[in-house]
Amino acid sequence: MGKLAVNGGVPVRSNPFPKWPIWDQGEIDALTEVVKSGKWGSLHGNKVSEFEQKYAAMHNAKHGICINSGTLGLRIALMAAGIGGEKEEVIVPAYTFIASASAVIEANAVPVFVDIDSDTYNIDPDKVEKAITPRTKAIMPVHFGGRPADMDRIMEIAKKHNLIVIEDAAQAWGSSWKGTGVGAIGDAGAFSFQSSKNITSAEGGIILTNDDELAKFARAHSNCGRSADGQWYEHYYWGTNVRLTEFQGAVLLAQLARYPELLKRRQKNAAYLNKHLKAIGGTEPLKDDTRITSNSVHIYIWRYKKEQFNNAPRTRFLEALKAEIQQVSPGYSIPLYQQPVFKQKAFGPKGKKIDIAVDYSAYHLHECEKACFEECVWFNQNMMLGTEKDMSDIVEALNKLKKHADEL
Numbered sequence: 001m002g003k004l005a006v007n008g009g010v011p012v013r014s015n016p017f018p019k020w021p022i023w024d025q026g027e028i029d030a031l032t033e034v035v036k037s038g039k040w041g042s043l044h045g046n047k048v049s050e051f052e053q054k055y056a057a058m059h060n061a062k063h064g065i066c067i068n069s070g071t072l073g074l075r076i077a078l079m080a081a082g083i084g085g086e087k088e089e090v091i092v093p094a095y096t097f098i099a100s101a102s103a104v105i106e107a108n109a110v111p112v113f114v115d116i117d118s119d120t121y122n123i124d125p126d127k128v129e130k131a132i133t134p135r136t137k138a139i140m141p142v143h144f145g146g147r148p149a150d151m152d153r154i155m156e157i158a159k160k161h162n163l164i165v166i167e168d169a170a171q172a173w174g175s176s177w178k179g180t181g182v183g184a185i186g187d188a189g190a191f192s193f194q195s196s197k198n199i200t201s202a203e204g205g206i207i208l209t210n211d212d213e214l215a216k217f218a219r220a221h222s223n224c225g226r227s228a229d230g231q232w233y234e235h236y237y238w239g240t241n242v243r244l245t246e247f248q249g250a251v252l253l254a255q256l257a258r259y260p261e262l263l264k265r266r267q268k269n270a271a272y273l274n275k276h277l278k279a280i281g282g283t284e285p286l287k288d289d290t291r292i293t294s295n296s297v298h299i300y301i302w303r304y305k306k307e308q309f310n311n312a313p314r315t316r317f318l319e320a321l322k323a324e325i326q327q328v329s330p331g332y333s334i335p336l337y338q339q340p341v342f343k344q345k346a347f348g349p350k351g352k353k354i355d356i357a358v359d360y361s362a363y364h365l366h367e368c369e370k371a372c373f374e375e376c377v378w379f380n381q382n383m384m385l386g387t388e389k390d391m392s393d394i395v396e397a398l399n400k401l402k403k404h405a406d407e408l
């Protein structure tokens, strides 16, 4: 029997981290009110519209348009910005959730993958510039884990090459760059309220923009192509129905009211981990850019350096860490360009191959592959809602693994 829990020793903790979602009487009262009002759809009630206004104001955006997922938000934002043509390229990072790229396919454009900066795990602006071709129409930075991408560089590049910027802010509620909310810096941004997110209505999303025309199309498209001042059965654009319900609006308002307190807790915990992980060695936190004025800390991401842990591969290290603290994740297991859907270009009806002009099998993006296969570690969002004792358990477990690295 060894000292490490993975080898039969006593674990640092056996309690789980906090459960998500967090809810209280606020959600119940808000839902009850909607049920009793009989106004269940957002075309009749005012919960969704109240949330849209509050959420947009919180991010310094002029318009907020709720839709029923972050994926749809990205696709509609792209379309509303005029993107969508078989040969139009949109630059996206390769280390992100599938939706960042599949939304581009949905918008009828071509995703082009660019590597991440290993200090931030966000898209690397130098590599963005190198990936621009005459077909490039937009850049879609992802504020990964809640950490704003370098929006100064991205906006500068976009201006120089006359490109649209759609921010994938699906994980970045309340994040800001030099005091401006994400989603309100580029032409538009989209957020997700899916179950695992820091603010949730089970499913849902919002598009933010300061552009009146873009907002008008996004709103119309999400509501069957109707116009705000047109007749009910007049449809001005090709549209669909991705409206939120008032039940979701009510829950979102309750979640938003609690958000500042939870955000503070996440940020305090992240600062604690940053300080202690740096000191351990071989557990490297990502770099905090001073221009980031708020980070939603959806995922606390750090890099594992096996040289400092007896050269144990990450899988073994994570197995041992999980045995000590009960929860930890390696994050994405493969880069997006290695996903079967991209390798096989299965973008058509019933998974039929559509041979767009990018060879995804030819991609090798070094930092992204290092993150997926060797170095990246995630503490998921529920963990970041823990107490200081929860955080000190994590640090204790990491120190224990360091001390007994010979057991790994």
Ligand SMILES: Cc1ncc(COP(=O)(O)O)c(C=O)c1O
Pocket (backbone or CB within 6 Å): 068, 069, 070, 071, 072, 096, 097, 099, 100, 142, 168, 170, 171, 191, 192, 193, 194, 204, 205
């Ligand atoms: C980076 C990123 N983009 C887009 C999405 C899509 O959001 P949704 O799940 O609401 O469609 C997600 C959700 O997980 C995400 O993490």
